[in-house]
Amino acid sequence: MLTRKTKKRGETTPEQLQIGARIRELREILDLTQDQFAEKIGVSRGAVGNWEIGWGAKLENLQRIVMETDCSFDWLATGKGVPYPAHGIDYAISQLPPEDRDDLILDIKAMVKRRQEKYKAKSS
Known part of the structure; x- marks a missing residue:
């Protein structure tokens, strides 16, 4: 289950890596660069880069992505279903x-x- 806290810097869980991969997949589906995706979501390009490698994709971040892209929360958070x-x-x-x-x-x-x-x- 997705939690609000992450482990120490340098440690990522398989779940975080999978969420990061789905964030990148979503960005590519939308045909956006990290800069463009960051602008759409309202965060820095560095934040998007970190999310894609499994860092800092907290519940609030996923909710923001879903609100701005209208993708499926279930898919983004768990991989179940399809993005759209x-x-x-x-x-x-x-x-x-x-x-x-x-x-x-x-x-x-x-x-x-x-x-x-x-x-x-x-x-x-």
Whole structure:
């Protein structure tokens, strides 16, 4: 589990190294230099460099990265999942205004019914 304290300078844990690798991977996904990433996050380039080698990536730092890049906290902190999870169709539909959502659901139901009838006719 990620803690707020780090070991003495010169010691890194495997977890810290893995978090550092994910920070670097995220920066590369965003196609940013350490300087550009640091500016986006609001820290120094040295801080980013330290994080990438497993130093000083505390909980507050990870939260800041997530807030500024909109990446997955679970992925950044634990490696579970993906940096930017794809939202499914349910999420996309939920983002529509209610009146559009209702019309779309009716359209989808009609499409499914036509498809079912098509396959029923083929199997007969």
